[in-house]
Amino acid sequence: NAGVTQTPKFRVLKTGQSMTLLCAQDMNHEYMYWYRQDPGMGLRLIHYSVGEGTTAKGEVPDGYNVSRLKKQNFLLGLESAAPSQTSVYFCASRTIAGGLEEQYFGPGTRLTVT
């Protein structure tokens, strides 16, 4: 049981390049989330999904796209990276099955855009 994994752990991009961050969970959780964390800003929600095939915008969605084609995977795409997207990205999965609330985070992806 790996929990929540994120790929890659680190990445450096040049402005204008694209990339996809992969989040995978093996806990059969319904909900999945992408956050970014910047110094002094706390965790900010980018996009989220309440189930396979569904996605929704969070607090800071501009410049990002997501897809959840399979329940266990949640992909975050940057079509044209900008220096303002330099951040630490955390994925999380969550379940509220049986009234039990559980949310687990992945270890994070550290992205630098130059």
Next chain:
Amino acid sequence: RKEVEQDPGPFNVPEGATVAFNCTYSNSASQSFFWYRQDCRKEPKLLMSVYSSGNEDGRFTAQLNRASQYISLLIRDSKLSDSATYLCVVIFSGYSTLTFGKGTMLLVSP
């Protein structure tokens, strides 16, 4: 409006001290409350849920005051390993998302 406010700190305390953090939230129609712990450059991890009647887990006690719209975390007998940032988290009624405070930093010194 969904807002969660925390004192950023840092709170500097000696080992063995008792320390308390508060967190205020904006919307009285709030559903669930949690404290998370985040170590430097690591992912947040759930520390404890906060129940209406208050709850305790070892040296940690969490309380909820719905009338005043705040939750608290009390840490007794602080250890060096308690040094971290503590995040207050609220799930507002009708929402599928968690709202995080910016965190309170705790530094426990020998």
